[in-house]
Amino acid sequence: MTRKAVIAAFGAALAIFAGLSFYRSRHLREPVVPGPSVSRVAHLGDYFGPIKGTVNDVNVYVLEGKEPGGTILLLGGTHPEEPAGRLAAWIFAENAKIAKGRIFVILTANRSASTVTRLGGAYPPDFTIPTAWGGQKFRMGDRWSNPLDQWPDPEVYLHYPTRQELAYVDIRNLNRAFPGRPNGTLTEKTCYAITELVRREKVDIAIDFHEAELQYPVISTIVAHQKGADLAAAASMFISSVEGFAIGVENSPKALRGLSHREIGDATDAISLLLEAPEPFLDATRGRTDRKLLLTGKDDFVVRAGKRGLLFEKIDEKGWPIDIRVGRHTSTVLQILEIWSGDNPAKAVVLSGVPRYTDIVRDGVGAYLKDPKTIDPAKLFYE
Amino acid sequence: MNTIVTILYYLLTAYVAVLLVANFLKNKKWQDEVLYIIVLIPFVLRLLRLK
Amino acid sequence: MNATTSAALVLAVMVAAYAAAKALKVSTEISLFAAALAGALAGGSGIPARHIVEGAFTYFDIVLIFVTATLFMNLLKESGAAVFVVRAILRRFHRHKAPLFVLLTLLLLVPGALTGAGSVTVLIMGGMAATVLGTMDIPKPKVAAIIFVIAGLSAAAPPVNLWAMLTAAGTNMPYVGFFLPLLVPCVVLALLTIFILGWKSKPVDLEKALAELPEAPPKMNWVRVSFPFLVFSLLIVAGRVFPFSFPILGLPLMFAAAAAAAFILSPIKLAFFKTSRDTIHQLLPLIGTLTCAGILVQVMALTGVRGLIAITTVTLPITVVFLTLFLTLPVSEAVLMWGAAPVLGVPLVLLFNTIGLNPVVALAGMSVIWPLGDAIPPTAIIGRLTTTTVGMKEPYTKFLKYCLVPAVLIAVVGTLMVVFSKKLAFLTVF
Numbered sequence: 037m038t039r040k041a042v043i044a045a046f047g048a049a050l051a052i053f054a055g056l057s058f059y060r061s062r063h064l065r066e067p068v069v070p071g072p073s074v075s076r077v078a079h080l081g082d083y084f085g086p087i088k089g090t091v092n093d094v095n096v097y098v099l100e101g102k103e104p105g106g107t108i109l110l111l112g113g114t115h116p117e118e119p120a121g122r123l124a125a126w127i128f129a130e131n132a133k134i135a136k137g138r139i140f141v142i143l144t145a146n147r148s149a150s151t152v153t154r155l156g157g158a159y160p161p162d163f164t165i166p167t168a169w170g171g172q173k174f175r176m177g178d179r180w181s182n183p184l185d186q187w188p189d190p191e192v193y194l195h196y197p198t199r200q201e202l203a204y205v206d207i208r209n210l211n212r213a214f215p216g217r218p219n220g221t222l223t224e225k226t227c228y229a230i231t232e233l234v235r236r237e238k239v240d241i242a243i244d245f246h247e248a249e250l251q252y253p254v255i256s257t258i259v260a261h262q263k264g265a266d267l268a269a270a271a272s273m274f275i276s277s278v279e280g281f282a283i284g285v286e287n288s289p290k291a292l293r294g295l296s297h298r299e300i301g302d303a304t305d306a307i308s309l310l311l312e313a314p315e316p317f318l319d320a321t322r323g324r325t326d327r328k329l330l331l332t333g334k335d336d337f338v339v340r341a342g343k344r345g346l347l348f349e350k351i352d353e354k355g356w357p358i359d360i361r362v363g364r365h366t367s368t369v370l371q372i373l374e375i376w377s378g379d380n381p382a383k384a385v386v387l388s389g390v391p392r393y394t395d396i397v398r399d400g401v402g403a404y405l406k407d408p409k410t411i412d413p414a415k416l417f418y419e
Numbered sequence: 420m421n422t423i424v425t426i427l428y429y430l431l432t433a434y435v436a437v438l439l440v441a442n443f444l445k446n447k448k449w450q451d452e453v454l455y456i457i458v459l460i461p462f463v464l465r466l467l468r469l470k
Numbered sequence: 471m472n473a474t475t476s477a478a479l480v481l482a483v484m485v486a487a488y489a490a491a492k493a494l495k496v497s498t499e500i501s502l503f504a505a506a507l508a509g510a511l512a513g514g515s516g517i518p519a520r521h522i523v524e525g526a527f528t529y530f531d532i533v534l535i536f537v538t539a540t541l542f543m544n545l546l547k548e549s550g551a552a553v554f555v556v557r558a559i560l561r562r563f564h565r566h567k568a569p570l571f572v573l574l575t576l577l578l579l580v581p582g583a584l585t586g587a588g589s590v591t592v593l594i595m596g597g598m599a600a601t602v603l604g605t606m607d608i609p610k611p612k613v614a615a616i617i618f619v620i621a622g623l624s625a626a627a628p629p630v631n632l633w634a635m636l637t638a639a640g641t642n643m644p645y646v647g648f649f650l651p652l653l654v655p656c657v658v659l660a661l662l663t664i665f666i667l668g669w670k671s672k673p674v675d676l677e678k679a680l681a682e683l684p685e686a687p688p689k690m691n692w693v694r695v696s697f698p699f700l701v702f703s704l705l706i707v708a709g710r711v712f713p714f715s716f717p718i719l720g721l722p723l724m725f726a727a728a729a730a731a732a733f734i735l736s737p738i739k740l741a742f743f744k745t746s747r748d749t750i751h752q753l754l755p756l757i758g759t760l761t762c763a764g765i766l767v768q769v770m771a772l773t774g775v776r777g778l779i780a781i782t783t784v785t786l787p788i789t790v791v792f793l794t795l796f797l798t799l800p801v802s803e804a805v806l807m808w809g810a811a812p813v814l815g816v817p818l819v820l821l822f823n824t825i826g827l828n829p830v831v832a833l834a835g836m837s838v839i840w841p842l843g844d845a846i847p848p849t850a851i852i853g854r855l856t857t858t859t860v861g862m863k864e865p866y867t868k869f870l871k872y873c874l875v876p877a878v879l880i881a882v883v884g885t886l887m888v889v890f891s892k893k894l895a896f897l898t899v900f
Contacts, residue, residue: 057519191630206639324774454758
């Protein structure tokens with residue numbers, strides 16, 4: 037009996053410590069200081085009632101200029117385990133000053149996925165971006181919605197409406213569930229709500245921020261729906277000549293379903309683009325999995341894979357620091373908007389205040405995160 | 420409908436957890452006892468909606 | 471200390487801890503757990519409760535499938551349905567070995583093909599197939615080998631092949647074009663297996679076999695036997711045909727529904743709670759292995775050991791990669807199970823893609839080889855499930871010996887599919 041009690045106590049201790057850790061990271065509140073152009077903060081549930089009150093009824097920051105113009109949607113956190121995407125969206129929400137047009141920013145498109153970490157992946161529960169005022173902590177997140185919000189999975193996932201067969205786990209992958217299904221799972225409903233937002237707000241360009249392992253063929257690139265092929269090609273050309281880094285262009289394949297760059301473009305009038313930055317933390321060959329790797333992108337094993345010619349992006353001992361990855365995203369968006377506004381003056385989106393690649397690489401991401409202590413707590417928002 | 424299915428899954432989880440506890444209490448071998456407890460942890464945390 | 475040395479040291483500590491635990495007569499499951507704890511300590515992570523428990527969750531849904539499917543099978547057995555079916559098959563087929571083998575092969579291939587899990591084949595069909603083969607005087611280790619190998623092939627068979635699906639998902643490849651590259655080798659190899667291993671079997675001595683088998687309860691009939699399977703099949707088919715109007719049930723609930731049907735239709739009164747408890751007791755080594763293997767994988771990822779294994783494999787010279795597929799794939803399966811697909815499958819497929827092979831056929835070839843790992847330690851999950859289901863008392867190595875011939879055939883076919891994937895690209899039509 038004593039033995040049983042000791043064993044049970046050991047199990048209880050493990051369960052309590054782990055349980056507390058899971059609870060804390062699931063409920064970690066991330067403050068957002070709305071930037072100068074944020075005119076209101078809507079919710080995704082405003083566009084599709086059935087997700088109101090759910091974990092994915094996320095904030096939609098609406099940034100409006102004095103002059104009318106075009107409408108842009110920025111999606112961060114489609115895959116929360118790709119933090120440069122969320123941070124780039126964060127920088128727009130907290131810093132952008134809009135002169136013309138509107139930008140809708142979602143920081144955590146799949147909030148459910150941001151509350152869980154990958155089984156077997158050994159992800160840290162959170163990470164901290166250093167700032168002059170101390171640092172801001174973010175949830176690590178996963179690629180897939182939290183099973184606490186969507187359970188069970190089918191034995192095979194059939195994409196709506198094409199019926200393409202996908203791996204069962206991808207039924208919780210926001211970027212495999214577009215354009216979404218109104219009576220579907222939480223993930224499918226979230227996609228449907230985003231598609232509804234694009235339709236109702238007459239979004240001209242939807243840009244989805246991502247990161248990828250270096251062994252993934254689609255990397256350091258703009259994946260463009262055919263409607264946006266010229267825009268993406270022009271942006272890629274300008275970026276490579278003036279921004280200090282190179283980015284490619286890929287056509288959104290028609291055979292692979294459920295991805296935002298394919299389905300939003302097909303289902304709505306918007307041009308859909310997806311940006312990929314390199315994240316060695318996601319590589320299958322990565323070494324020790326920790327916060328340092330997440331933020332510095334330095335890994336000896338991934339470098340070895342590169343020397344063997346297995347990677348689709350270069351890597352050396354300098355790694356891929358988070359500042360470079362976030363800077364690539366902000367500069368790419370700024371270039372896309374400049375080209376778009378030049379070609380479509382009536383639908384222009386003109387803004388300032390958002391740091392470019394060189395600014396973020398020089399100052400660090402933290403320099404562009406706002407200190408929540410400096411404003412009235414009633415005016416803060418939380419992700 | 421999906422909500423009903425999810426509730427059935429929690430009931431199923433609870434039932435298996437009860438079976439694991441019942442077997443743990445009746446068991447005589449220490450290795451099996453340790454194993455029952457390790458297997459039980461995910462069931463308990465899922466029921467408590469912690470993971 | 472560089473990354474390779476430190477990860478290698480952690481790996482050495484893990485192996486030493488596993489070996490020490492085994493030497494102290496500790497079970498495989500607890501030894502895996504000990505290896506994980508030692509690895510975490512050696513990696514400087516202390517006792518990382520969060521990671522241990524998160525790892526324990528890795529195969530949670532698969533544990534639920536095992537529990538519900540085995541409960542279903544045990545209820546069928548206790549109700550007398552299993553023996554009823556075996557008696558019927560024997561009466562009908564006792565004179566015709568070849569059609570009997572073909573029938574058994576198909577019956578064994580279906581459950582795994584539909585669910586992607588060889589364990590489901592073993593759990594649903596394994597017991598009955600074992601009894602039938604047993605009446606033909608095939609020794610139990612050989613029977614277990616037949617069932618195990620075909621179960622592995624059933625998991626690889628289309629439409630659902632989890633290794634291919636998970637790898638495809640990790641390489642941005644649609645899961646399209648796999649049907650024939652998976653179907654052809656799986657069916658051919660399964661038939662070869664049963665005919666090779668069953669070649670020396672004697673024809674069924676019907677009188678003797680029927681006398682040895684227990685009697686089925688008098689009220690048992692085909693409706694009572696087939697209805698639970700019908701429930702299960704209808705639920706699977708409904709999910710495929712009406713995916714957008716039928717609720718997502720998941721395999722555990724489908725098996726639970728089939729179990730409920732078997733319980734209600736049983737001609738004799740069954741002790742549901744006791745059968746449930748016995749099921750858990752019977753499954754403890756397997757669900758324990760799954761849980762502890764999940765913990766081990768998580769600690770390997772945490773400490774960089776996982777990366778060390780992956781990078782070492784994919785940076786070998788390409789000929790060596792080809793020639794060692796028969797080793798690396800099963801070993802990765804034995805340690806990581808389906809986790810092998812993202813860890814090793816993704817880098818390997820990308821490697822093959824870079825050198826101009828056809829990734830679909832190459833991946834199909836790889837996923838025919840993968841299931842062989844389910845028979846080898848440390849986890850040996852389906853191998854042990856099979857020997858338990860068959861009721862084999864002989865040493866485990868005897869079973870492995872009989873697996874050898876079909877395993878070599880499978881490894882050769884799979885490797886050739888990878889090497890000549892470009893020439894076989896015509897198979898990827900749908």
